[in-house]
Amino acid sequence: MSGHSKWATIKHKKGALDAKRGKIFTRLIKEITMAAKGGGGDAEGNPRLRTAIAAAKAENMPADNIKRAIQRGTGELEGVNYEEITFEGYGPGGVAVIVDVTTDNRNRTVSEIRHMFGKNGGNLGESGSVAWMFSKKGSIVVSKKAKEDDLMTIVLEQGGDDLNDDGDNWEITTPTNTYETVLEAVKKSGAEVVHSEVGMVPQTYVKLEGAAANQMIRLLEAIEDFDDTQNVYSNFDFDQKQLEEVAG
Secondary structure, three states: OOOOHHHHHHHHHHHOOOHHHHHHHHHHHHHHHHHHHHHOHHHHHHHHHHHHHHHHHOOOOOOHHHHHHHHHHHOOOOOOOEEEEEEEEEOOHHHHEEEEEEEOOOHHHHHHHHHHHHHOOEEEEEOOOHHHHEEEEEEEEEOOOOOOHHHHHHHHHHHHOOOEOOOOEEEEOOOHHHHHHHHHOOOOOOOOEEEEEEEEOOOEEEEHHHHHHHHHHHHHHHHHHHHEEEEEEEEEOOHHHHHHHOOO
């Protein structure tokens, strides 16, 4: 079973039940701002901004918040000067980890991320040390209520890569350039989209059990809870029961 979609789905479910809506909005606002800063405020001509706005709307972010975030990115409104940094490292058992952050204080963030890795049995690596194990892909996790044949037809007709059985869900992977087209087709079919994102998908997975898995879960949760974190990717695979034991 894919560790990528499983952890992403768990994050989504936790977020939906989490009262920390403000933290979710903060991350989305940062992403919209940086997307507008890098590619302009016109969503039609800026795929990253278009994806960020869609994610914000999915979380019911007010339109005014989205507009102000875009204006801060384009310089129409004054805002914090953010910097994007990507960290690469290893968790327990040699699991590869990539962390994307957006920060206004590089030194603080580097220190905090390094501490999280060290405290939870991992270590930071050099740039490029683990990125080669991942490919940038679209991932669309769909409820098992949808029929496999219907989803496979969408994958084949709309330019998706693959459809995999991920236990409780189906996972569709796509090239980045067809992600939006495939996602729209899935939604139009009436299928329930559990989670969707463009991110770094691992080529292979490292399955951990017992104490090592517990430690890896704690590392990922610590990074997820850090205010500057935007995205976390890893090639960690685990049994659902393992997470339940840690949570319990």
